[in-house]
Amino acid sequence: MADTAVRPDRPAHSTAPDNAAPTFDASIDIDALTPHLLGKWGDIRLEAREMITDDAFWQIPGQHYLEHRERVLEQCRLLAQRGAGGRAFPTEYGGLGTQGGNLAGFEELVLADPSLQIKSGVQWGLFTSAIYQLGTKKHWDRWLPDAMSLDLPGAFAMTETGHGSDVQSIATTATYDVEAQEFVIRTPFRGAYKDYLGNAATHGRAATVFAQLITGGVNYGVHCFFVPIRDENGENLPGITSEDDGPKGGLNGIDNGRLAFDDVRVPRENLLNRYGDVAADGTYSSPIQSPGRRFFTMLGALVQGRVSLDGAATWAAALSLKIAVTYGNQRRQFDDGTGEETVLLDYGKHRRRLIPRIATAYAQAFAHEELLQKFDGVFSGETDTDENRQDLETLAAALKPLSTWNALDTIQEAREACGGQGYLAENRLVGLHQDLDVYATFEGDNNVLLQLVGKRLLGDFAAQFSGKDTKHLAAYAARQSASKLFHGAGLRQLGQTVADLGSTARSVELGLRAEDQHQLLADRVQQMVADVGTRLNAARKLPPAEAQEVFNENQVELLEAARAHGELLQWEAFSDAIDRIDDEGTRSVLTWVRDLFGLSIVEKHLTWHLLNGRLSTQRAAAVTRYIDRLCTRLRPHAQDLVDAFGFAPEHVRAPIASGVEQRRQDEARAHYADLRASGAAPTPEKRARER
Template identity: 75%
Template structure:
């Protein structure tokens, strides 16, 4: 267990027997840590051990130029530790360990998010584009130098005029058969490559995405290796750019813009795994469909979304570790006993932090499943077209949820720490600044959820195609009633509280694991079914009308995709709970999983009421049962954040270091001494109330 703080002695701890069994269970913290660290726990621990070195830590107060220089030096230290090449084949100095590579990379957020993202640009984007989109000649020529930082590089996909819509980028790569060269050109200002890490200062080359044109035909977006600067750091002829300057966060990264004025590169600089051009200009591809070819190329770079899901979860865990540790030590306002009350003993403090802790646990378990799927596909063990599609959908599902949650959890943690949380030394404000952009890069969250929603509709359509006419007719009847996949068993959730004798018992017995799963799954299935019914006329409409119909239902589509992600997280949490052999630990984890499930149900109560899934009485009782679960979990709050396994060198927040407990102990000793020596001043007596004259 990480010794991040002195254990607080609460003034009025919640008796466990009031909220649970007579003997309060105690969790096995190292066991929970192992589950949270997941499949590559050993790699994560090795990365965290490396990050205990203060040379990797963020230093507040630097100018953005100084911060950039520090982060670039830190990249060199990562190379020295051989911590960034695990995903490469053995012949290029790697271990072919794709899952372990991302697990190690995600931990860098504990040191400095700028370091993590700068490393991601260099090796997860620039290097990965060469590896995933290039062929052996490209690997032999550039990979070692890229992974040894001899060629710092930028990943030039996003343009000022086009971010998530990569297919519409304006940069062109026109093949000149006479010289066997591609001419890279940005024909207008909106086609400038923008927001690129390594572009402003450090980049010597870039993987540039451009529309490949040969023989007057546009074959769509492809990727090219394009040199940018000479050994003195000066732009090469035809290459230009600008510095993005100071940003809202991540100022250790030299983001900038690039533009190209008819820059020529050899034909061999086309990264040609999925599309090639012969010397005479003839285009060829192993994937005939232009659409499928485009999405296959982008899918090869899915690791960015996967890693953001993991690093955002780690950042949320760090913020909650700081806030809950502080909340277990900080006292405020005298209670009934006369002693000041520990913050975590307040019901509101529990309510604002413990449900977010439950969400973070759910995300950690879901992320490990995502990482396993990524490892299988990119390691070749399970690399099929179907598994790649599933991986892309899963990454697009989980990354929005975890990055949005990180911002919410960090902000709530900041507020829960009061003024102390606003000090930069306690990391919460800077952590939120740096994580802010996670929700829009590697795919804007709403765009990603739209992709997920379309996949859900496609899968729904496949289900219908597999049914005979009678089954389809019955299915449609269920749809029009708003009860797609809605089993009779859910009607039991409207049972009267009186049947169980008490509200608490009613909710507890009526919303256990099976019921939570039915409610969460039913919501996804019903929403998708209703959307499919609304969108069915689109097949008979002209393209403009069909697009309008889709746009009218876009909000509901995104909400269905989000509900799908929440269901996946709940299922991952439940699987993790089932794997815990220790009975006491499993019981506490069940409470935490139930808190997660009921928090989701509470969040969507309006939907459940409008669709008749819960009675009014049962819905009103959900909030009270969540409060009850928070009281149950309050005595375990410190164990649950200690289980994240952070050492003091990872937390680095004075308010979570035990300093607050020392201050509280010092204050208590001071007043105790005053009382013992009779030196405590007497309290001012309230003046007696003036008697009002009696009315005559």
């Protein structure tokens, strides 16, 4: 689990004092930095960005949702015509056969319209991918070409009104009829309606339907079936009920809806049978004997949704920062005492609200690139092993919650940082927040995903004691208690206090450098996992109901440990990226940005570090003071850092980030300068009284 496990033995990064003043004028080489942010498939990202400079792909703010839906459908047809929908599929069907490149290009569509990104994801990342990943060649030959060209629009019918993240418990059934050699698809009650499905309300003509496969009176668990739902005229086929979800909080360019099946019959061959098949006589067979492993293998084949959301959320956050920082570098407010008003980004609070979020966006971008390469290795077949698939699923489940939550936080902060201008629809921030809101709950609710990560961490923790007697676990628990006693008793704190000498710079040099940040982040994950793991292990022999109660009592801490694990992975990815930077000035600035990211995480969890004796109160105070220093140091580089995201004006499309604000400010300053020079400026009341 090299890519997802806590790695305390990871080689240390630069040990030079990060707080030392640079011996040169550090600056960013934007042209050299942008390719690092775009990653391995930067050429496909740039190709996608060039395509969406065409205003035919742009969202129209305030458009009625019914018109918006039809516009997005036509945009998807344009994507299909330009080959953008088939990058992931085999060349023999007209695709490009690139898995990582496909997602890289797909993620960029969020810059045009998040509805376009998600609807194209429904069509090609879910519906068509289900045919490809869960089906076999007979299914590919029959349906892939039309699905890729959008001649066959489709829905991905997994989620039910009554079961979202708990896919194993969905209620839709597919019962095999031996005499007819057909599956009968049935919705047994209202809560089993397939819900929130893109393309289900109006546009879809077929659906990949997940249902409990029943044959010979045995339920073999969730499988996927290709089910036609509408004819070429858009009319529901017999037995199909569809409902429109109507207007939503965002993503209103997508025709989300519900589907129900009243004993709908499909041929036996419509079972997508890569992982499970039913013979003509009703006999079930599967290359995977374990029902649980079979289920998770099928769902793992569709992990790309989580991977792509991680990337799209990262770029959406970056876009909001590009808008807010550009505006903050031009907008002036309040006289600074010299007759000039102060640029917003020169205010300490404004730096503090935006620059740490730039650091987080960079950390996410570098971590996403590692996730994308991991995904490509597995799905291209180059590194496709059970272990790598499990690692990929864990990594996606760890990063997607962090990036989607951060996108909402960053977009909202950017909106507030732009004041009333940020609230105007034309400046995109309000719309971005509305559209990305649901990213936190689809493709897996964020908290459910973190629980998957937590359970993986617990599994790795338990594996350390596999085959060993209880004495080993007792000895480990004793060591953990001793460690907590050592830290909590203040012994390490005392050492920190003596070493700090009352100097913020000295505190950072002695205890908050790269290797110290890594230790603080990794120690927190390890301690929390060990604490929860030890308590749950002690409850193993309890009755099931009592054991579940113990788990519930530890669930919040387990989720927090999983989140801390994701933050550690982002920090490590950022540090690895710095090692690949050749330009000295860029590397120096990015090191400060990485430190800002790491110390911001530590600051967020200062209470934990203090209570667990990881930091003295002096050094804890130094964390906050040093973050302020880093924000000041990075303030001259803020514009370069957001410009390095590589967005063209056609991607930004926010008037306040177009230069119009600078022109307004220049006009105002010129007006008052001319007024003063002419001698016609009125005398302020206060000065008049002083005469």
